[in-house]
Amino acid sequence: MTEKIDLYSMLPEELEKYFISIGEPKFRAKQVFSRLATGDGVSDITSLSKSLRERLLAETVDTLPTVEEKLVSKIDGTVKYLFRLHDGSCIESVFMKYKHGNTLCISSQVGCYMGCKFCASTIGGKVRDLYPSELLGQIIAAQKDSGERISNIVMMGIGEPLDNFDNVIKFLRLVNHPDGLNIGYRHISLSTCGVVPGIYKLAEVDIPITLSISLHASNDEKRTEIMPVNKKWKIAELLSACVDYYKVTGRRISFEYTLISGKNDTESDARELASLLKNAFKGSGAPIHVNLIRVNEVKETGFKKGTAESANNFAKVLEKQGVVATVRRRLGADVNAACGQLRRSAMKSQSEQS
Ligand code: SAH
8 A cells, every 4th residue: 555554454453563662552452443443534533632643644544445436226225336445446345235134245356367258347357456454444435325334245346355365364354353343254255256275275264254156157168168267276176175165164155156148057057057066065064055147248248148037947957956046136237237347437437538
């Protein structure tokens, strides 16, 4: 970021060290950490002396992402945020209201390196990783803007979270901290395109979040065609890592499957998918859940969405084979389509202006 101390990236124990180093009592750490989590900046914390506030303002950064654009769905109240970061980069977060609580879908990187053929977020490549403060900042900024508490997080926005592993882990510890936002790990899910070493590492850090795997195909040939990551880690390696994750954490894994008309959405694809998953998890006791979503059409990719009927049919075939499947309800259908498109249109209009 800068030479300055990035306050929102620091856990209370790290803040303690900092305060001690500048001759302040240790309890300042909790005081500042809790107030920052409400969206207040250093200058709002008037319980600190004026000279301490001035020192903090000079030595540290306490900025949150700012709302660059906000689209509110007339259908279901979903809010799509385009946030601007300190360096001018933009990312997206989506606020959704579910019966089980308010959920924020957050981005993990500016752009994405993974190259999935159907995805808008990856078209311009990866610009950079997000800092822990920027991951956390999306939640704090969305809570501040909406005035509502966010109780669930899904890491399914722009970027590949396991390609930004250390910052994501730090963020998870920050967001879970009882003196901060205090969001339970069980209310957090992380979606990956299949960065296999990251799945093994995640199993070892004792952060029992829910893992979602973007599978999208039932054999290597088809998966490699739409997801370049599959050249590096094949489906068998990916599913072995999933079994390991389940054995170590006891957390269930869900599989995302984007239905693309004529590519991966036939009955035989569904049968192949069911036997692939059943075989991989045989004897492990892991429940298998497949989330089906009809592809959001992105102009640049040319992939087409099938009918709702064919999606339901795909789900029925899976269920008949003993695999639980849900056709995902699309929230915020009117606040623009696929993830990454709002950022792309902002980037385009910026480059047209310059
Ligand atoms: N990189 C992570 C998280 C971000 S993508 C991952 O790949 O899981 C979040 C989800 O949206 C993934 O399942 C991804 O495959 C899916 N997705 C991306 N573009 C899509 C599109 N145009 N239509 C439907 N789903 C899409």
